[in-house]
Amino acid sequence: MIELDPAETFRQEAADLLDSLETILLDLGQTPQDRDLIDAAFRALHTIKGSGSMFGFDRVAAFTHDFETAFDLIRKGKIDANRDIVTVSLAAKDYIRTLIDDPDSTDPIIGEAIVEELHRLIDGGTEAVPAGGIEPAPEPAAASAGWRIEIAFEPGILRNGTNPLVLLDDLRALGPCEVEADLGKVPELDALDPESCLISWVVTLQSACSRDEIEDVFMFVRDEMKLVVTPLDEAAPISFPPLDMSLPADEPEPGMTAPNAALAPKAATAPERPAIASEKAEPGRRNEDKGSTVRVQAERLDELMDRVGELVIAQARLSQIAHSGTDLAIKAIAEEIERLASGLRDTTMGVRMVPMGSLFGRFRRLVHDLSRDLGKPVDFVTVGEETEMDKTMIERLADPLVHLIRNAIDHGIESADRRSQTAKSATGRIELAARYVGAQVLVTVQDDGAGLDTARIRAKAEENGLIQPGASLSEHEIHQFLFHPGFSTAKTISALSGRGVGMDVVKRTIEAMRGTIDLTTIPGHGSSVTLRLPLTLAIIDGLLIRVGEGRYIIPLSAVEECIELTAADEARAKGRSFLSVRGELVPFLRLRDLFEAEGEADPHQKVIVTSIGDTRIGLVVDQIIGSHQTVIKSLSKLHSDVTMFSGATILGDGSAALILDVAQLVTLGQVRAESDRTPEAA
C-alpha cells in the first residue's frame, strides 16, 4: 500500500543529518578543540556522501566529498576549527541542503566558492598544506608493502543493517586486497542463525595508504568489531592456504588475535580493544540512548487523532444513552469504554507531543548569523528544551519566535560599544525558555538589552494618530502599540526589522493558537516577551451555551465569569451595549442579534464575560448548558469566509456545534463600542 521512495528516505535522513550537523558545527564554534564534535561532524558528512551517491544524488556526493576532504584536515588535528571555518561550513551545509531539495535552483559555482573558501581558511591555518594539497600525507610507518587487517564483527552486526561485504569492498578501493574468511565459528546448518555474522576475515592490503584511511572504512562499526591493523613488515609471516570451504573449519587463522573474544558478547570485548582502536565518544549517537524511535508521517497522526476524536464523541453518546436507561450491564460497559477512550485520547495526544528542543535548535543558527551580520556578539541560552507541545503547535510557533529573536538582537541588544559604556559585558545575552504552567506552556524570549523606549513608542503613536497628544496612558498600554499593524519605531529600515510588519503578525498568530502575548521591559536591563500557549490545538475545554435554537462552544480559557443580565442592566444600557462589571465598563454583544436567532429570547439572559489579553467583552446568551470537552474540527474551506467561528465540534447527541472565535468577537465588540462612543463625544 505504501511505497517507500528510496530517494525520499534519503532526503529525510539527510535532513536529520544536516540538522544535527548544524548543531554540531554551532557547538564547534564554541568549543573548537572538541574532538568528539569534529568526529561527529565528519561522520555526518561521510554518511551523507555515502548514501547520497547510493541514491543517485551525485552532485551532493561530489560536493560533500570535497567538503569532507577539507574537514578531514581539521579532524586530523592539522588545524583548529575556528569561527570562520564554522561559518563557511554552515554555508556548505546549506548548500548541501539546496542540492538535495532543489538542485536546479543552484549553481555549482557556489559550491566551488565554498570549497575554495574552506581551503583558503585551512591553508591559512596550516601554512603547510598547498592549495590543492588536501590529500593527507601518508603515514611514515606505512610501509609501501601494505597492511594486514584482521576483522571480526560482533555476531549481531547484520541485524543493525551493516553489510560486511560492503566494508570489504571499501577496503578493496584502497588497493589490491587478498581477503580470507575464517568460517571456524559457523555452526552446522541446523544450528545456523542466518542473521548472525560468525565469519571473520583477514585482509592483506597492498597499498601505501595510511592507517587512518583503513580505520575510516570501519568508522561506523568500530564499537561493534575487533579490528587489528598491522603493517605487513611486522605481521606474522603471511600464509594463504587455499580457502577451505568444507564446514566447519577447525583451525582459526594463525595470527588472528582472540577470535573467540571477538565473537563473545560486547561487554567481554570492550576492555581488550585492539591496540590501535582510538577512543571514540559518540556525540552523534547520543540520541540512541533515549530508546528507539519510529518515524511516522504527520498525516497519520492527524488521522489517528481524528479517529480518537470520533471515538470520544461516540463514547459520549453511549454514556448518555446508558445513563438514561436502567440497564446496569450497559452502564458498566459504558463506564469501561469511557475510561478506555480517555486513556486512548491521552496516549494519542502524547504521541503528538514533541520536545521544544527540536524547535529551539533551529534558532541557534539564526542567532549565530544575526550576531555576525550585526556585529553584536550574543550568547544564546535555551532553557526547558524538554518541554513538550503538540507538533502542529511547535510548527506554528517557529515564525513568531524567529521574529521575536530577531527583534531582540536587532532592537534589544545594544551595540558592543554602547554596552561597554554601561556595566554590561560586551556580549549580549538572549534567553529562550519554555516551561509548563498548569495546562499551558509559557515561552519567553528575554534579552539583556536596553529595554523598550516608552517615550519613543508614545511619540510614534501620536505621530500615527493612534493617540491624542498628552493622553494619559500607562506604560503597559503604550507598549501595546507595538502590536499595532504597521507600527515601527526603528529609525532605519534594516534587512531584518523596522518595516512594521511583524509584531502584529506575531500577535495574531499567537492568538490564532488560542495563546496570549505579553511584553515586559525594564529600561536599561532588557525586555522579555512571554507567550502563553495551550498544550494542544486538538482538544479544548469549552463552555456549552445556547443561543436561540443553536448550541455553541466558548473556549473556557477565554471565559472570565458568567453573570445574569438584569433588567436594571438592560435599562441602563439603553440600547448602548455597555455593562458595568464591578465598576468597570465592559462592552457586550447580543449573540441572538449577531447569529440572527429565531424565536423568543429567554427571559433571563446570561452574560459570559470573555477576555483576550486585556480586552474584555460580554457575550449575551440564552442559556449556559455547562462545560464540554471539545474535540476541535476545523471548518471546511468552503466556510473560510466565516469569521465569528473558529471551528466546530460534535455534541453528545451527534449534532454539530460551532466554536466561537472569541478574538474576532472581541474585535467586533470593540468596533461597536467605538461607534457607540463616537456619537457621545460628538
Add this chain to the structure above:
Amino acid sequence: MGQLQMPQAAAAGAPPVQDASLQVLMVGLGNEIFAIETDMVREIIDPVPVTRVAGARPFLPALVNVRGNVVPLADLRIRFGMPRTQQTADTRIVVIEAEIDGDAVTLGLLADKVYEVTEVSGRQAQQTPRLGNHWRPEFIRFITKWNDEFVIVPDMARILG
C-alpha cells in the same frame, strides 16, 4: 476568484462534447434534474439535524455531522435561484467530494429527490440553451437528455468557488 478558476474556464471554453459517456447520479432539485458525476459522490444519507452557520454564504447555510466529520451542507437551489421547498420523505443529503483550488473538499448537497445512477453521453450534450433566464451559464458544464428530460450537468468547482 477569477484566476482560481482558470483550468475550468479553459475546459468550458472548449465545446462540451465528450465522446466517453459519463456515469452520473440523477438528483432532483426543485423542478430540475441534475446529473452529478458518480466519481464525486461519496454516499447518500437521510436528512440529519443541521447546524446553522451565521455569516456564511447563503447557499452554504449549515453544517452536518457525517460519520464524525463536520461538513458544510450546500443548498444548490439557492445558488440557482430556485425557491426553497419543504423537506419531504424523499429529501436526502448527497455527500460529495469536490476539488476546489487543488484541495479535495467534502460537502453535503441537499437533494429533493435522488433517482438513480445512470450513464449520460456527451454526444447528446447541448450547448447551455434557453432555460437560463435566471441561471448563470457558467455554473453549468452542459445539458443533456435522460428519459426525454433535460438534465443539467453542473460545474461544481464553479458553483462552490
